[in-house]
Amino acid sequence: xxxxxxxxLGVLTSGGDSPGMNAxxxxxxxxxxxxxxxxxxxxxxxxxxxxxSIAPMGPRDVSNIISRGGTILGSARSEEFRTAEGxxxxxxxxxxxxxDGLVVIGGDGTFTGAHILEQEHGIPCIGLPGTIDNDLVGTxxxxxxxxxxxxxxxxxxxxxxxASSHDRLFFVEVMGRDTGYIAMQCALACGAEYVMxxxxxxxxxxxxxxxxxxxxxKSSNIVIVAEGDEEGGAFVIADKVRDRTSSYDIRVxxxxxxxxGGSPTANDRILAxxxxxxxxxxxxxxxxxxxxxxxxxxxxxTPFKQAIAGVKTIQPDLMRVLAILSI
Ligand code: F6P
Numbered sequence: 629x630x631x632x633x634x635x636x637l638g639v640l641t642s643g644g645d646s647p648g649m650n651a652x653x654x655x656x657x658x659x660x661x662x663x664x665x666x667x668x669x670x671x672x673x674x675x676x677x678x679x680x681s682i683a684p685m686g687p688r689d690v691s692n693i694i695s696r697g698g699t700i701l702g703s704a705r706s707e708e709f710r711t712a713e714g715x716x717x718x719x720x721x722x723x724x725x726x727x728d729g730l731v732v733i734g735g736d737g738t739f740t741g742a743h744i745l746e747q748e749h750g751i752p753c754i755g756l757p758g759t760i761d762n763d764l765v766g767t768x769x770x771x772x773x774x775x776x777x778x779x780x781x782x783x784x785x786x787x788x789x790x791a792s793s794h795d796r797l798f799f800v801e802v803m804g805r806d807t808g809y810i811a812m813q814c815a816l817a818c819g820a821e822y823v824m825x826x827x828x829x830x831x832x833x834x835x836x837x838x839x840x841x842x843x844x845x846k847s848s849n850i851v852i853v854a855e856g857d858e859e860g861g862a863f864v865i866a867d868k869v870r871d872r873t874s875s876y877d878i879r880v881x882x883x884x885x886x887x888x889g890g891s892p893t894a895n896d897r898i899l900a901x902x903x904x905x906x907x908x909x910x911x912x913x914x915x916x917x918x919x920x921x922x923x924x925x926x927x928x929x930t931p932f933k934q935a936i937a938g939v940k941t942i943q944p945d946l947m948r949v950l951a952i953l954s955i
């Protein structure tokens with residue numbers, strides 16, 4: 629691979645925001661400055677490329693953002709960028725600003741867009757995994773996942789307090805449209821009685837069997853439901869349980885977007901900082917159309933196509949551990 633001669637990189641955040649995106653922007657902008665290049669911010673993801681919402685950004689512009697949630701660049705899911713015409717406008721805007729490479733921070737949709745942009749218009753793109761869902765192959769953790777779990781665990785602990793006081797069964801829905809990573813980790817961390825995730829097919833009858841094992845012994849039951857579970861979300865599953873039995877006093881709590889906000893944990897800030905610097909350096913070495921992650925605490929570079937299309941499995945042993953501990 630030949631080193632690439634670049635002078636000006638753009639940085640954007642796209643898709644659902646995640647805590648640690650700002651730490652990633654800071655790392656990218658400062659690494660760019662360290663290597664003597666110019667950088668520009670692009671507002672609201674690929675939408676900002678199309679609209680030309682692009683402005684110079686230097687190391688001091690990213691001061692004191694490492695601890696802030698959300699993204700100072702704004703984020704969006706751009707419909708126009710899905711069209712060839714939209715991408716042509718975006719590429720022209722970038723070229724008009726003198727931008728000769730792009731660092732994108734986001735999830736699978738972001739990487740899909742960046743991959744197509746590079747293929748069609750030859751603008752090298754490199755990605756950082758910014759999503760709370762942890763659903764990208766090529767990194768043990770995505771930026772924001774750790775914070776999202778901490779936020780959810782804090783909320784579920786509080787739900788346990790009230791559940792125990794009233795002898796109730798709670799269904800708590802956490803985020804994860806296609807994956808159960810957040811749900812699985814929360815279930816283990818909160819000592820939940822059961823977890824429903826899209827990766828493992830489990831029926832409501834299986835859930836009831838598991839709960840009945842603790843009947844009469846427990847003052848509360850908590851079932852964590854990933855929003856993308858096959859049986860439905862927490863409200864749907866709660867109704868299915870109500871249809872089958874009246875043994876439980878049931879409540880439902882959907883944690884929702886609270887999981888996407890807040891100050892990032894130290895782990896997310898460190899992950900963002902390390903991958904941000906590595907992404908800029910990989911780009912200068914000639915890498916592109918790939919995501920920079922962390923595997924076994926080492927920087928790992930994975931082609932966009934693989935990061936998106938690969939299936940990241942949840943270790944089956946985690947379900948077993950949960951079952952052993954929830955007696
Ligand atoms: O960021 C990913 C995610 O958290 C999914 O788990 C969830 O389904 C989705 O975002 C919802 O995002 P929005 O409300 O922004 O469409």
